[in-house]
């Protein structure tokens with residue numbers, strides 16, 4: 001069956017990052033973001049290469065890899081690329097599709113406008129960053 | 142092998158396959174060459190230009206940068222056909238001139254197509270495929286679909302079945318004095334709005350996403366400058382209304398339509414009474430039974446997802462050419478897309494695909510020349526300043542040189558940049574032209590050493606001349622790790 005714009009909107013509405021958006025807001029977000037499927041083994045973020053974007057996983061699994069070594073895995077609802085998009089620095093890790101991966105994408109240069117325009121998404125993202133920070137500090141102590 | 146389609150995509154691929162000596166058949170549902178340019182753009186003028194007079198001689202490779210519409214042969218005799226056919230009134234060819242350009246290329250280079258032959262179904266056949274067509278069955282080890290992206294698509298809106306699509310637009314004069322509501326705000330919406338300016342009484346364009354203009358995004362994203370007039374009319378209050386709103390329902394009334402919308406800015410609902418509604422909501426590829434075969438697609442347009450060499454990511458040996466190669470988006474650095482949706486982009490993809498097929502399936506390995514080390518710098522700077530492949534497909538195609546232990550420095554030709562940066566291989570360098578949202582265009586150099594790729598962005602230049610002393614010295618140090 002042909003896709004409808006509702007299809008992507010539905011997928012996004014099931015992810016915690018977008019959980020606070022109204023149906024109308026979801027529809028407009030579905031118009032703004034890009035969608036892309038990656039083949040197993042394909043790189044999505046590239047360590048040291050500029051110009052990447054912000055990715056939210058709609059389906060599939062990805063590997064975080066630094067200097068060829070696996071550091072963890074990401075799944076549906078997880079997002080990546082925000083650090084380099086926010087700071088304008090190239091990513092410090094590779095992200096590689098562990099199997100076929102389906103993502104929603106916001107290009108790096110468009111992220112600021114998107115976040116400012118959707119403060120609830122920004123808040124959810126901040127919460128998630130705070131959790132990561134907490135885990136990182138626990139590890140260190 | 143079989144190629145489906147006789148638009149610019151299928152014809153360019155067939156030319157390149159024959160150049161490499163790959164036997165193949167081309168089938169097309171059309172009666173003659175030209176693909177969608179036999180009908181569209183509706184208002185009969187392209188949005189891609191050809192400059193009859195340019196900084197480089199017509200009929201040379203470097204001239205291609207200024208001619209977006211000719212197909213690209215490998216001999217000078219058949220180059221630059223489009224400017225020969227233009228009448229000088231515009232640097233955008235008319236639809237008819239474009240159709241003639243494509244037909245002339247096919248005729249003069251002797252491309253053979255089985256016209257009036259429709260592909261109707263697909264089955265696997267061992268490692269290959271069986272294609273059912275209106276003229277019998279074809280068996281092929283490799284299939285390439287150059288079937289375009291011209292099947293009308295409409296979103297699921299209550300009442301949308303009453304609304305004609307862009308494809309069903311009537312003759313312009315039949316809109317004289319009418320109010321026309323256009324669903325959509327992308328290029329095809331603006332093309333129609335622009336064409337209706339001398340006819341319609343009122344023109345409304347509505348969709349949820351705000352209008353983007355290419356001259357603001359500094360890329361091919363957004364409405365092209367060629368169609369910006371309705372936008373100016375809107376800003377000055379001349380009778381064009383451009384709105385960010387979702388369309389909730391379209392209902393028939395006695396004399397026309399009632400369109401109910403909800404404004405995206407929270408401004409509530411707005412209802413329009415109009416004589417005409419047109420859905421410029423996009424197109425999809427005519428996928429037929431490919432999804433059942435396992436071909437996965439993504440996005441609203443359902444373009445099949447592809448590897449950097451235009452092969453389906455889910456069905457091996459099934460490839461795409463033409464505008465469908467947008468399904469291989471590449472690195473999309475800074476959010477800037479490839480130009481594969483238009484002729485000036487996908488004509489180069491076809492050449493790369495033909496070479497890949499020749500090598501992989503037919504054991505034909507086209508000769509690759511070698512360079513001396515002291516020629517490398519000048520060659521790369523010249524390519525960065527002039528190569529049409531790099532200028533038309535920014536951050537997407539690259540010139541690649543490989544350091545081969547036996548043969549020395551090999552010119553590996555024009556390759557997808559993603560393939561170079563993600564692939565293992567001998568040490569080497571790939572150069573691409575890149576751009577950023579600030580409208581700066583600059584050279585990018587990727588050095589692969591022991592299978593680690595490093596990126597080096599060189600400075601831009603006001604005249605886009607990348608052969609300055611500064612570029613020379615920066616590239617020299619970037620290349621220093623390569624012997």
Ligand SMILES: Cc1cc2nc3c(=O)[nH]c(=O)nc-3n(C[C@H](O)[C@H](O)[C@H](O)COP(=O)(O)OP(=O)(O)OC[C@H]3O[C@@H](n4cnc5c(N)ncnc54)[C@H](O)[C@@H]3O)c2cc1C
Nearest residue numbers: 146147148149150170176177187188260289463464483484
């Ligand atoms: C309204 C509009 C305006 C555009 N304007 C421009 C422009 O100005 N400049 C530009 O560069 N690009 C333009 N484009 C993009 C354009 O689509 C591509 O540049 C290009 O024409 C596509 O070439 P193609 O060969 O991939 O497909 P097409 O030209 O669409 O050709 C597809 C071919 O496949 C055949 N086919 C399809 N299904 C079957 C089947 N089942 N069996 C057999 N054969 C089949 C068709 O008969 C046809 O021969 C425009 C697109 C649209 C929709």
